[in-house]
Amino acid sequence: MFASHYRCGTLAGAALVAALAVASAGCGPSQPAATSKDYMVAVSRPNHLNVIDAETLEPVNRCDLPAHPAPGTIVMSPDNQVAYTLIGSFGEIYGLDIETCEVVFSANQSQGNERVRSIGAIAISPDGSEIYTHQNPTVMNSDHYQVQPTRVAVFNTADGIDAKAVRQFPAPRQVTIMKTGDDGTLYLGGPDVYAMDVSSGDYSTVIASRSIDDPQYSPRDVLTVWPIGDTSNEFIRMFSVVRFNGEPGDMDDSSFHWGYERIDLTTGEPTSTIFGPLEVVLFSGQTRPGRPEQMWAVLSHLKQFDVPTQTETRSLTLDHTYYCINFSTDGNTLYLSGALDDIVAYDADTLEKLGNVTLGGDMSMSTPRVIHRPIITSRL
């Protein structure tokens, strides 16, 4: 577990401590207690919502989820009190108070003979009043299925238990992740990246991806079910692409690259760029908070890229596979999670391993979150 110096809050907590104008010379009992800090929220098998002190990597609460934990995608209320989880075999949403474990919101997306599945596409409005999901509906008749057009559904969080969608809008198929901008725009990651007005349902393409027709590049391959990037306030997904350096289609004169499609959720500015060479498969990546020139990504390796020069700057071979990457809110600590049952923390400057926490059950494809909120008294 953690080395003692880390327990003293000199890492992830450093910025917070500085902000509170607390002398950092010591970490003994005389140090005034912080009133807020970073936590991680993660879904794990068989049915747990874990709340972890991100500085000490000590679990502080563990709630039982009322449904099968897949996919385990979480969005947090703006006050970071309620975790809205997409679970129930990709079909149900449950909102749990992360301190009391009380279920304060639920919605079964399937209704009547229509079964609905959402891959990893759940988002919340900036004011916390609305939950958005991208729905893959199928009408199940007595002797045959009929796949329905996909859509975005809107739920009022105030409707509490057994909420029903209050609005539905047609949406493209094959949407895996969504996030909301500070202005309330809903961004959908599908064949392209779309921006939707959640009042009217009008949407338009903001980043072309599949629709790009550039003979010097192969079609992009985008694999993501992880709507990460909270602590950089970004919508971000990676793509892999082949660049033909000679004749289009000539694989003998080509190079493989990683790129990202990103929306700055503060400004709404879209970016679509290659950020480095493709040498190994990576699953998720985000930019470092406050350091947008640094792109970090993970699978069996943790890699740092320099976006302006499109180069790989650091690489660490990991002890096993991690699907999901998160940064602390101050950008100094990296958290790798997903796949198996442990979350590991690294110092983003030194790549020193700071410690890990074992959840007792696999996270699989869940999307853990890092949040900053008032101190939670451990319930464990």
Added chain:
Amino acid sequence: MSARKLLAPLLLIGAIAPTSNADDALLNRYCLGCHMPSEQGLSRISEQRKTPEGWEMTISRMQLMHGLVIADEDGRSAAEIKSALVKHLADSQGLAPSETATARYLPERQPAVQEATLYPAHIQETCGRCHSSARHALQRRSAEEWQKSIHFHLGQYPSIEYSLYGRDREWLDIAVNQIIPEIAANFPLQTSAWSDWQATEKQSLSGSWQLAGDMPGKGRFVGTMAVTQDGDDHYYANFSGEFDNGERFTSRGESVVYTGYEWRGSFDIDGVEYRQVLAADESFNSMQGRLFQADHSELGVNLSAVRDSGQPILSAVWPEQLKVGGSATLTLHGANMAGAVALPAGVNVRSVERSGPSEWRAVVDVAANADTGRFAVSHGSATLDSGVALFNQVSAVTVLPDYSVARVGGNGGSQNKMFGAFTAYGTDYGSDGVAGGGDDIALGALPASWRVEPWDETAAHDQDVKFAGNMDATTGIFTPAAAGPNPERKQSTNNVGNLKVVATVNDGDRAVEGSAHMIATVQRWNNPPLR
């Protein structure tokens, strides 16, 4: 066409189980709750034709996913009722022999078929990326029914649109508007093959059968099967056989014949459960297929069976190859053999050790100047064309399968290991010494010693040979290692491996090597009868 109409011709004939009011009542009893009746029969069901395994999987899916309950009833067990449903559907809405011919590797569980050479890329990318493309090639449906199949696929497995070869294209549009019309045209519900087969008079498969084949790890096989019929399409069989490694067995098992030609036998051979999947040809005098272990379908015998009607049969010559200037014990296997043995010129019998109706064995000398090539062998009026090869040298060794998969298993998990199983085949390049020069002589399977090596630098670096399993040096059977993450390996990876399988054949003082590629990988979790 209604099931009743489909079966009308069959009511007049012998062996195939005639449909009955009882069969239709059974179908109605279990299917009518969801499937609507019409003049064509029950909705969906009447629009499809499948193999016995296909129907079994459909009914199993109804049980697993759609609430179908089959329980013991009226003195019959649930398993018997399910079997009766499968039998009725396979008989009345099955496939003609010619309709299964190109995809028999699927029910036979052939372990190393590469479909990339059998189906076009767009079919492989749409269908073959999740299951074999033979799955649809072993079905016939109406065009509307094929469309419903797509909606089932995507409704049941929404991840189809998001996984590799799905997420990079407008999958649903392509499937509905491009793939399904092609499949519907290639695999329609109504075919002359099926109507002709329905009109064919089916014959009992009872009687004596001579079998021959080969099995990786054990070598060549010969056997006999004495089959007696016990009611409609149900048979008992006394099955005995021997391998050229000396192993012998006898077993009594039973079989059901579906659709008039699909033989499905079960045998306990020395404590191991085996399945026999054979197809009778349209003469009902020969059958082809495979015998395989129920729990390790990768271990099996490719079989040919010939009906023994009292005529002389020469089914195998062991060994299949004789080196010129050498001597060997030559054995002819068959039935009702009598009369003179005719061997290729230059093959001289030194002494006959045994001469009976089912086996003739002699020590032979092969003249140093004998012509090389493949030659017929005869025993009386029974002839085996190209029954033996005379050769000068083993020029090359080919290991088959040339590309295959083995899987970790056991270790407390739910899945068995999947073995690798290999055979070495020799070729004499002939007088020109050049492969493909026109005088190559196929020598058949040869004894070999076996080992595995790393396939590439990564495999060497990761010590795949150490971790992935063990190759039996004598049999060519590769036993994968235990399942699960291995903390001793980099990143605790499973005991997977990228391996080169090497066979060494000794030809006098020369050692000739051949190799194949084997991936030892993780378990396959979904193992239905048709994969």
